[in-house]
Amino acid sequence: MVIRKNILFLIFILSNAVFGQVNLPVVPQAPQIPNYSNQNYSNPNNRNVAPNHLEIPDGNNDQRRQQLQNEKLMREVEQNEKQKTEILNQVKKGNSGFDSENNGINYILPSLANQKGTEYYRQVYDKMLNLNIENYSVKDVNFDIENAYFENKLEKEEFDKIIKQTAEFILAKMKEKNFDVNSNTAKNFILFEFFSQPMQVKGFKEKHFPIKYDFEDYWGRQNWSKMFVTKLLKTNTGQCHSMPLLYLTLAEAIDAEAYLSLSPNHSYIKFQDEKEKWYNLELTNAMFTVSSFVLNNGYITAEAVQNKIYMQNLTKQQLLSQFYTDLASGYLHKFGYDVFVEQVINKALELYPASINANMVKANYDTERLKYVVKKLGINTGTQEGREKILQYPKAVELLKEMQTQYKLIDDLGFQQMPADAYENWLGSLKNEKHKQDNEKEKEQLKRLTKALNEAKNKIDKQNKS
Numbered sequence: 001m002v003i004r005k006n007i008l009f010l011i012f013i014l015s016n017a018v019f020g021q022v023n024l025p026v027v028p029q030a031p032q033i034p035n036y037s038n039q040n041y042s043n044p045n046n047r048n049v050a051p052n053h054l055e056i057p058d059g060n061n062d063q064r065r066q067q068l069q070n071e072k073l074m075r076e077v078e079q080n081e082k083q084k085t086e087i088l089n090q091v092k093k094g095n096s097g098f099d100s101e102n103n104g105i106n107y108i109l110p111s112l113a114n115q116k117g118t119e120y121y122r123q124v125y126d127k128m129l130n131l132n133i134e135n136y137s138v139k140d141v142n143f144d145i146e147n148a149y150f151e152n153k154l155e156k157e158e159f160d161k162i163i164k165q166t167a168e169f170i171l172a173k174m175k176e177k178n179f180d181v182n183s184n185t186a187k188n189f190i191l192f193e194f195f196s197q198p199m200q201v202k203g204f205k206e207k208h209f210p211i212k213y214d215f216e217d218y219w220g221r222q223n224w225s226k227m228f229v230t231k232l233l234k235t236n237t238g239q240c241h242s243m244p245l246l247y248l249t250l251a252e253a254i255d256a257e258a259y260l261s262l263s264p265n266h267s268y269i270k271f272q273d274e275k276e277k278w279y280n281l282e283l284t285n286a287m288f289t290v291s292s293f294v295l296n297n298g299y300i301t302a303e304a305v306q307n308k309i310y311m312q313n314l315t316k317q318q319l320l321s322q323f324y325t326d327l328a329s330g331y332l333h334k335f336g337y338d339v340f341v342e343q344v345i346n347k348a349l350e351l352y353p354a355s356i357n358a359n360m361v362k363a364n365y366d367t368e369r370l371k372y373v374v375k376k377l378g379i380n381t382g383t384q385e386g387r388e389k390i391l392q393y394p395k396a397v398e399l400l401k402e403m404q405t406q407y408k409l410i411d412d413l414g415f416q417q418m419p420a421d422a423y424e425n426w427l428g429s430l431k432n433e434k435h436k437q438d439n440e441k442e443k444e445q446l447k448r449l450t451k452a453l454n455e456a457k458n459k460i461d462k463q464n465k466s
Contacts, residue, residue, distance in 0.1 A: 146230050259271065
């Protein structure tokens with residue numbers, strides 16, 4: 001009975017997942033980095049399955065006929081049980097007589113290495129393998145990933161110059177305000193002001209304007225470069241993938257400590273002040289948020305919290321995993337899925353096994369691979385005969401099991417689909433009066449602490465001079 005149920009379950013997944021009868025998982029749009037946008041992901045474990053017995057009210061002829069039909073189908077399944085069990089046993093023993101090794105089918109996706117431009121992604125991947133996972137440049141890694149998309153046509157020297165000048169501008173503003181340039185609190189406070197307010201510094205000709213949210217194609221569906229820091233610097237507009245990455249790049253340049261944190265379809269910044277209080281910076285709306293706002297978006301499950309896939313400050317190693325996911329995402333958006341995507345995403349998962357974005361890309365890859373193999377085998381899972389034919393190919397069955405295992409892993413991590421409109425409504429709710437009050441409260445606390453730290457430093461400096 002267990003064997004029969006396993007067979008039927010696998011065939012059921014195949015008939016639904018491979019030929020588009022349900023929503024398939026699709027690549028994260030941002031990052032995730034995805035800005036971690038709308039994942040069109042469906043889990044076969046959540047599909048409705050008819051119970052063995054239906055309680056039908058007497059006198060309802062239509063429902064009674066449906067019940068009889070269901071019972072007939074179940075009897076047919078029972079009659080085929082022996083045949084299916086024998087097939088599976090033959091497959092397991094390897095003596096089924098079916099041609100599984102030499103049927104001319106390639107059980108991996110075709111390589112896209114011969115396509116122009118793929119070599120740049122492989123060069124970046126090889127370079128990333130040599131990084132110190134705890135001590136690398138966020139600026140350099142992110143630039144290399146974006147540059148691969150443009151086939152190494154971006155100017156690294158110009159990019160470095162912009163970041164260096166921006167860092168000098170921010171530090172000059174700190175000195176102009178008489179802030180302690182060694183205070184992590186003060187550095188993050190001035191960084192947030194850089195993103196959210198107009199800023200001008202004596203001795204600098206340029207006036208900086210607040211970075212605005214780019215509402216046009218913010219998922220990067222038509223143009224993946226919408227996700228890039230280089231695009232943000234060019235237009236002074238970005239979204240929840242590029243803004244936090246620019247923040248981290250500038251924090252690195254002025255030696256401030258800040259972290260990337262994830263929530264469904266989203267990323268934001270966290271930092272800790274000298275009193276060990278954590279702050280959440282929502283750059284898309286230029287506001288401070290409290291953790292309850294992130295937690296109560298309606299799509300963070302108890303399992304997700306327990307498994308720490310959201311709302312955590314990513315370590316350098318976990319952030320590097322996210323960069324590998326960015327590399328894979330850019331590649332598949334430009335070229336498609338192949339074994340290189342699997343290679344990159346496996347590295348991401350090696351560094352951060354619980355990465356929800358990397359696991360989503362892995363699920364999408366497994367699905368695309370299975371679709372390719374089933375198509376090459378000429379299997380039509382729309383028929384009972386076709387669904388049973390899959391058992392003739394042990395390798396295909398293994399791919400099916402691998403896909404189902406990956407789906408289950410994502411479920412177990414606590415992932416829950418957040419529709420695009422729900423995400424937009426959640427971001428829009430920051431404008432509510434309560435969140436405005438929370439923002440002002442957090443901002444005022446940070447201002448008071450920054451001022452207190454600055455006054456204490458000035459007092460010590462005066463004492464030392466005297």
